[in-house]
Amino acid sequence: MATIQEQIEALQEEILRTQKNKATNAHIGKLKAKIAQLKLKQEKAAASAKSGGGDKGFEVKKSGDATVALVGFPSVGKSTLISKVTDAHSETGAYAFTTLTCIPGVMEHRGAKIQILDLPGLIKGAAEGKGRGKEILGVIRSADMVLFIVDPFQDAHFEVLHRELHNAGLRLNEERPPVFIKRTEKGGIDVRTTVEQTHLTPEEMSAIIRTFGYTSALVTLRHDTTAEQIVDALAMNRVYEKAVIAINKIDIATEDQIVHAEGALPQAWPIMRISAFKEIGLEELKDFIYDNLGFMRVYLKPQGGEADLEEPLIVKDDSTVETICTKLHRDFVRKFRYAKVLGPSAKFDWQRVGLDHLLKDGDLLTIVTKR
Ligand SMILES: Nc1nc2c(ncn2[C@@H]2O[C@H](COP(=O)(O)OP(=O)(O)OP(=O)(O)O)[C@@H](O)[C@H]2O)c(=O)[nH]1
Numbered sequence: 001m002a003t004i005q006e007q008i009e010a011l012q013e014e015i016l017r018t019q020k021n022k023a024t025n026a027h028i029g030k031l032k033a034k035i036a037q038l039k040l041k042q043e044k045a046a047a048s049a050k051s052g053g054g055d056k057g058f059e060v061k062k063s064g065d066a067t068v069a070l071v072g073f074p075s076v077g078k079s080t081l082i083s084k085v086t087d088a089h090s091e092t093g094a095y096a097f098t099t100l101t102c103i104p105g106v107m108e109h110r111g112a113k114i115q116i117l118d119l120p121g122l123i124k125g126a127a128e129g130k131g132r133g134k135e136i137l138g139v140i141r142s143a144d145m146v147l148f149i150v151d152p153f154q155d156a157h158f159e160v161l162h163r164e165l166h167n168a169g170l171r172l173n174e175e176r177p178p179v180f181i182k183r184t185e186k187g188g189i190d191v192r193t194t195v196e197q198t199h200l201t202p203e204e205m206s207a208i209i210r211t212f213g214y215t216s217a218l219v220t221l222r223h224d225t226t227a228e229q230i231v232d233a234l235a236m237n238r239v240y241e242k243a244v245i246a247i248n249k250i251d252i253a254t255e256d257q258i259v260h261a262e263g264a265l266p267q268a269w270p271i272m273r274i275s276a277f278k279e280i281g282l283e284e285l286k287d288f289i290y291d292n293l294g295f296m297r298v299y300l301k302p303q304g305g306e307a308d309l310e311e312p313l314i315v316k317d318d319s320t321v322e323t324i325c326t327k328l329h330r331d332f333v334r335k336f337r338y339a340k341v342l343g344p345s346a347k348f349d350w351q352r353v354g355l356d357h358l359l360k361d362g363d364l365l366t367i368v369t370k371r
């Protein structure tokens with residue numbers, strides 16, 4: 001019998017062989033759905049194999065206010081960079097695969113502690129486990145942001161890496177598709193949509209959804225949805241993450257070469273130029289990382305005390321009251337009674353809110369706990 005990997009490859013080949021047009025859309029969708037399921041199976045198998053024989057040493061403890069993973073081909077200068085912008089020292093070398101494990105460093109900038117993870121160079125086939133690919137991908141998935149380091153002389157590299165991460169379920173600078181699928185008791189697959197669907201007919205959608213083992217479900221669509229998006233909504237391993245790019249080694253590239261390299265990158269993504277070795281653009285890079293991570297300041301006022309307007313907490317801009325409680329003290333969530341907010345996220349001054357309240361930059365917060 002064919003292994004899971006062989007089955008996946010056979011399906012991928014079938015997709016490549018199939019002409020892409022309106023008539024084959026649904027068929028391709030079904031093939032993609034099958035691949036997604038096989039990959040989940042493969043992940044589960046890998047996870048249970050791992051718990052038997054330990055392949056540890058790759059796990060990193062998250063620390064700081066946010067985590068950024070450095071991703072690039074071997075020898076693009078990831079270790080040179082982390083050694084310059086953080087407290088970590090990571091061996092650099094003029095040969096590929098100098099770095100063999102995950103090396104964390106901390107960069108302090110504008111009041112935030114940002115953890116940066118130096119990783120071994122990622123190569124084609126990583127999603128199938130080549131070159132410790134699985135471990136590297138695991139670290140990337142758990143980070144808050146990916147910082148691609150690219151070489152101005154290798155303009156095909158970025159696309160290879162991006163596809164590798166895509167194959168591993170990572171969706172970079174993409175919105176989670178607004179597809180809602182709810183299993184129901186009976187009634188078959190009921191597709192409800194608020195806009196015209198041009199990619200798939202309701203029957204084609206149902207066929208894809210059934211391959212995931214659903215017989216009855218309510219499907220709500222608010223966008224013109226592709227087969228890939230349906231599959232993404234059903235596969236449980238998708239991670240939506242922010243990504244930015246730094247073109248390194250600009251000290252040895254001509255303006256023409258840099259412009260050419262930029263042309264091969266997604267135009268809508270944040271991109272900047274640096275030289276890690278010659279320390280060009282590194283202060284700007286720190287701002288660039290900070291700005292793209294999206295931080296905000298939250299001021300604290302202890303109950304019955306004075307507000308601390310000097311030292312705000314620096315937190316990710318999707319933080320809730322619970323995020324702050326967790327950060328302050330382990331017991332705060334357990335002992336939480338309510339919180340009061342003054343500022344941009346409050347509907348009125350000192351609004352009483354719960355743990356799930358979303359905070360905004362500049363909020364003043366009081367947390368009231370049980371004794
Ligand atoms: N000219 C120039 N050389 C650089 C720059 N950054 C890194 N290098 C050189 O490129 C080589 C590889 O650098 P590393 O930092 O080891 O690269 P890496 O991405 O960590 O490589 P792996 O660990 O093998 O994945 C070294 O010889 C560095 O000195 C740069 O900005 N300019």
Ligand SMILES: [Mg+2]
Pocket residue numbers: 078079080090091092098099118119120121
């Ligand atoms: Mg390295």
